[in-house]
Amino acid sequence: MRREPARPWLAGLAALCLAAWAATGQAQSVERGRQLYEARCSACHSVDANRVGPLHRGVLGRRAGSVPGYDYSPALAASGQVWTEARLKAWLKDPEALIPGQKMGYRLDEARDRDDVVAYLATLK
Amino acid sequence: MQLITPPQASRRSFLGTTGSLSAVAVAMLAGQEALAQGMGADVSKDVGILNVALGLEHEAINAYQLGAASGLLQKPVLDVAVQFQSQHKGHRDALIATINKLGGKPVAEKTLDEYAKALNAGSLKSQADVLDLAARLELGATNAYLGVIPAFGNRDLAKVAGRLAADETMHYTVLTSALGRPLPTAALSFGA
Numbered sequence: 395m396r397r398e399p400a401r402p403w404l405a406g407l408a409a410l411c412l413a414a415w416a417a418t419g420q421a422q423s424v425e426r427g428r429q430l431y432e433a434r435c436s437a438c439h440s441v442d443a444n445r446v447g448p449l450h451r452g453v454l455g456r457r458a459g460s461v462p463g464y465d466y467s468p469a470l471a472a473s474g475q476v477w478t479e480a481r482l483k484a485w486l487k488d489p490e491a492l493i494p495g496q497k498m499g500y501r502l503d504e505a506r507d508r509d510d511v512v513a514y515l516a517t518l519k
Numbered sequence: 520m521q522l523i524t525p526p527q528a529s530r531r532s533f534l535g536t537t538g539s540l541s542a543v544a545v546a547m548l549a550g551q552e553a554l555a556q557g558m559g560a561d562v563s564k565d566v567g568i569l570n571v572a573l574g575l576e577h578e579a580i581n582a583y584q585l586g587a588a589s590g591l592l593q594k595p596v597l598d599v600a601v602q603f604q605s606q607h608k609g610h611r612d613a614l615i616a617t618i619n620k621l622g623g624k625p626v627a628e629k630t631l632d633e634y635a636k637a638l639n640a641g642s643l644k645s646q647a648d649v650l651d652l653a654a655r656l657e658l659g660a661t662n663a664y665l666g667v668i669p670a671f672g673n674r675d676l677a678k679v680a681g682r683l684a685a686d687e688t689m690h691y692t693v694l695t696s697a698l699g700r701p702l703p704t705a706a707l708s709f710g711a
Contacts, residue, residue: 434666437659439574443637446574467567490564490670499568499670500663 420513427514430507438500441518447498451518453477458493469495482515483508561672566623568667569614569676572683573626575660576611580604581634582656586649593646596697600653610683617679650698651660657691658709660684665710684710 433437438446444490448464455478457469473493475481481492488506489498583604586592592600615625635641643649664684671677688709695702703709 432655433658434662435659436655437663438571440637443639445637446571446578497567497571499564499571499667501666501670 399500423510425514427510427512429512430502431514434502434507435511437470450515453518454479454482454516467495467497469493470497477503479512479516482512486511562621563623565673565676566618566621568670569618569621570623572664572667572680573611573614573618575663576607576614577626577628578634579607579660580611580640581628581631582638582653583607584631584634585638585640586643586653586678589640589643589649591643591649592645594649596646599693599697600649603653604691606686606690610686613679617676647698650694654691654694654698657687657694661691661709662686693711699707 435450437445439448439450441449441451442463443449444464448461448466455476458473458475458477459466461465470493475493477485483505484492486502488501489496503509536652583600587597587604618625638652643652661684664680664687668677668680668684671680692702
């Protein structure tokens with residue numbers, strides 16, 4: 395039986411397709427996160443202005459409770475935490491469980507919603 | 520600057536029109552004196568949520584103020600905005616009374632200029648712009664109030680949040696209609 399010759403270009407094409415698929419999925423997640431942010435978060439938050447809640451540009455990687463001019467709860471200001479993606483998702487799942495004594499009473503119950511909102515927040519650089 | 524002055528300008532008559540919520544909110548807390556004395560963890564948490572709500576109401580009142588002061592709103596839209604602002608003032612008064620009753624400290628209102636900056640009021644160029652901003656704030660408030668209902672330790676306060684959400688939904692619906700936009704087609708579109 396004759397074997398087919400190896401086709402490296404086929405593997406490369408598959409990798410490209412996978413990368414494109416992943417990028418499309420990420421873009422869809424970010425766009426859905428943006429829509430969720432508008433509907434669920436924008437009552438209190440804006441990207442570039444402190445309102446009822448602090449502004450969100452640059453939140454990923456920022457130390458919690460550190461936006462100038464925003465009046466944080468003592469609990470959040472003293473938490474010493476840094477906003478990683480995992481910590482943002484934990485915050486959106488149950489803020490009080492992550493930092494007891496904080497003042498946000500809102501949460502996102504669905505894991506996909508949290509993933510998408512955090513994907514969007516990560517773009518706010 | 521044009522000031523929004525509700526037709527029923529006096530506090531007494533103002534409360535007369537919005538007093539149902541105020542009265543309910545205060546009355547339901549009449550039985551909360553014991554809690555207010557000690558301000559336990561649950562009560563403190565409830566006060567925190569109520570203060571976030573109060574922050575939303577301060578912002579809404581000022582947003583409508585900015586809209587009216589812009590000169591972009593024409594009658595009868597201006598009259599509706601005045602009415603909605605008066606209802607937000609009713610919410611504010613009920614929340615302040617409730618927070619005080621629970622032994623908390625109501626969050627203070629910021630200056631109109633601070634709200635103008637935060638809401639990017641300088642970008643408002645038409646009546647539609649003002650209505651769009653108001654609709655976005657009202658929708659956000661609806662979802663926020665619905666979203667915090669499960670977080671309340673006190674079920675009566677959760678009910679107040681539901682009633683506030685109902686008012687905001689009414690505002691959002693009217694504003695959406697004024698903008699000529701379609702209403703949500705799906706069921707259960709709010710709070711999701």
